Amino acid sequence: MQESSFSTEDSTTRTIEPEAGNDARKRYGRVRDRSARLSISLSDLSHGRHQSQIPRWRYMYLASLVAQDVLAMLLSLWFCLLVKSDSYITLTDSFSFWAFAVFQCLIWVLSLLGAGAYRRHIMTDGYRIYAIILNAGVITVVVTGYLVYMFQLELPRTAVIEAPTVAAFVEILGRWCSRKVLLRLRTKNLCKYDTVIMGSVDGILESLHMLDHATPWDIGQ
Numbered sequence: 750m751q752e753s754s755f756s757t758e759d760s761t762t763r764t765i766e767p768e769a770g771n772d773a774r775k776r777y778g779r780v781r782d783r784s785a786r787l788s789i790s791l792s793d794l795s796h797g798r799h800q801s802q803i804p805r806w807r808y809m810y811l812a813s814l815v816a817q818d819v820l821a822m823l824l825s826l827w828f829c830l831l832v833k834s835d836s837y838i839t840l841t842d843s844f845s846f847w848a849f850a851v852f853q854c855l856i857w858v859l860s861l862l863g864a865g866a867y868r869r870h871i872m873t874d875g876y877r878i879y880a881i882i883l884n885a886g887v888i889t890v891v892v893t894g895y896l897v898y899m900f901q902l903e904l905p906r907t908a909v910i911e912a913p914t915v916a917a918f919v920e921i922l923g924r925w926c927s928r929k930v931l932l933r934l935r936t937k938n939l940c941k942y943d944t945v946i947m948g949s950v951d952g953i954l955e956s957l958h959m960l961d962h963a964t965p966w967d968i969g970q
Contacts, residue, residue: 806940810931811867815858817923818866822857825916826850829907836905843903853893853908857916860888879921886917 830837830846840849861867864885866878890913897904934940946953 804940804942810927810940814867814924814927817927818858818861818920819854821919821923822854822912822916823850825919826853826908826912829912829915833905833907836907839903839905840908849904849908853889853912856892857885857889857913860885860892864888878924882917882920882924886913886920889913889916 826849830840837846840846844852861882864881866881866885890910893909893913896902897909931940946956948956
């Protein structure tokens with residue numbers, strides 16, 4: 750059987766089996782077609798298009814993160830007011846506990862959203878997401894303090910400053926646990942994204958071979 754050859758200017762010759770080359774081109778074509786199907790722009794998402802291409806588990810995971818964030822703030826607020834009972838009395842003189850809790854949780858979730866804690870590319874990132882959570886904690890303290898000052902509310906520092914600070918550290922622990930759970934699920938071939946690999950045929954085949962023998966722990970996602 751004849752073999753095809755490829756020559757470069759430095760006279761280096763590389764031999765490729767025709768069957769292997771055809772197989773590589775077919776696999777590359779499938780990757781390219783999938784890349785075209787998965788091309789999703791932000792405007793498309795904002796208008797509700799291409800929703801069928803977004804895995805259902807992503808929505809469930811994001812919903813669980815929001816619930817985890819709210820729970821972290823509620824537990825932190827309850828713990829801080831339990832430790833300082835005088836602060837609880839001061840708070841309830843101006844607000845009901847649950848009204849303030851809803852108010853604080855709303856600011857907390859919006860701060861996380863604004864800081865980028867719910868973006869796809871950082872949903873399972875390591876130390877970057879922890880820095881984002883700390884930034885969201887600072888934003889929550891600043892926004893809550895500004896609203897308290899603007900409306901002349903007599904609220905204790907325990908609820909305005911200490912509770913969001915504790916919530917940030919509780920949330921860091923929660924996100925770490927969520928990441929471990931997600932990675933564990935991916936070892937069972939669950940909760941995965943479709944992946945598009947761009948590059949030369951040889952580079953794509955090498956990457957596919959690496960991914961076939963890798964675990965989610967190896968690639969960090």
